[in-house]
Amino acid sequence: RFASVVTTAGFSASAHDPALFIHLSPRGRTLLLLYVDDMIITGDDPEYIAFVKARLSEQFLMSDLGPLRYFLGIEVSSTSDGFFISQEKYIQDLLARAALTDERTVETPMELNVHLRATDGVPLPDPTRYRHLVGSLVYLAVTRPDISYPVHILSQFVSAPKSVHYSHLLRVLRYLRGTISHRLFFPSSSSLQLQAYADATWASDPSDRRSLSAYCVFLGGSLIAWKTKKQIAVSRSSAETELRAMALLTAEVTWLRWLLQDFGVSVTTPTMLLSDSTGAISIARDPVKHELTKHIGVDAFYVRAAVQDQVVALQYVPSELQLADFLTKAQTRAQHGFYLSKLSVVPPP
Incomplete structure (x- = not known):
């Protein structure tokens, strides 16, 4: 039903993303991105955006939350220099659910030269917590490329996690505790x-x-x-x-x-x-x-x-400037800091 309403309003569906709808007018382009019952509307035609909001409100129970600040657990903030996206509250909730018994932090999410195997350690008596935490980390990696590699490794053991895998999972959580406010920066220039x-x-x-x-x-x-x-x-x-x-x-x-x-x-x-x-x-x-x-x-x-x-x-x-290397292996503290700066994963200004 939603697709028919926006199509009637003048949108056309993108051939490349089924959740994206596009409208063109002499005044500019309007984009509508939909995920279940959450949407973002943006563009350079404010008159048409107002028209679309009114049309959708006639057909659906809707709330206009104003300028984009929060979407699907992702926080968006802006300055004159650009935009930041983060999941700080999501991390806080994740750490609360993990119930770590200490306040330690670490500077990197994974130790060097670690090669985990399915046979490492002893089986966890209840793998539910491991699966829940790893699943949460998978979504967190949407804004935190610095945990992409360890989450990839830990995800391979969700069917039968062992004690060793869980200890490495805790290291990722301690790393997040120390970098909870880090965010991706998108410069306006x-x-x-x-x-x-x-x-x-x-x-x-x-x-x-x-x-x-x-x-x-x-x-x-x-x-x-x-x-x-x-x-x-x-x-x-x-x-x-x-x-x-x-x-x-x-x-x-x-x-x-x-x-x-x-x-x-x-x-x-x-x-x-x-x-x-x-x-x-x-x-x-x-x-x-x-x-x-x-x-x-x-x-x-x-x-x-x-x-x-x-x-x-x-x-x-050259290999030392290959930024994708960050996503294939654990790094030293110095290397980790270098890649964070290059990928614009930064603390708040």
Whole structure:
């Protein structure tokens, strides 16, 4: 019913996001984003926005909460320099539910060189708390890329968590206690050009030797997308692992470019895709490679086609400047602080 009402009001559904509705008029563009019974309406046509609010109020019981400050547990604040998004209250509630018995904090969410296995430790007598806390952390990672990697690791043991897994979960909570007010910053001076980083760790899972892909995408100086994901197949080389990570990121970049066009942002130049693997870049660029790479042909051809269509442009980046590395492994204190600053995960001003 909602879709028919907004369509009647002049909106059209986005072909790239079923929750997004778009309206164009001589006065500008209006966007409506819907999630169940919560919505955001924004745009540069205030007259039409007022009309839509009135039309929806005629059909549905609604409350206008004014300028965006809180949405689905995400807090939004603004200054003259830009916007901040955070989940501080969500973290407070999470820590209260966790009922930690001490006040300790830690500076990083995961210890160095930890390789957790399903057989580590003894089974928890009641895994419900572990599952509940990890599930809550998954949603918290929507605004906290600094916990993306440990949450990915801990999520793999929700079916049968052990004592060791729970102790590492508590470390993440103690890290959050010490960084509870950290938030993502989106500078108002940011450009509207996409830049993306792809990285991977080869055979990083000790149980099945599958590799880990990770990426992060920036719109100008604003981090807008990130992901840590285990690869579905075992890779025979680090270059193969990195190429699969590039293919995963290429799909995300393609979608983001479509979405930006829905927002009225012109996307005409290739998106820079940065990787620290010269081998993967070479495979993606070269249509004739050794037969040992034929088993990864789909990923290679997919990335190569995106390069030829000028969707992405591949560029080498030194490993020490590979920002997606933050999402593939635990870091030292110094490295952790460096990546937080680069990703604009900052304390309040």
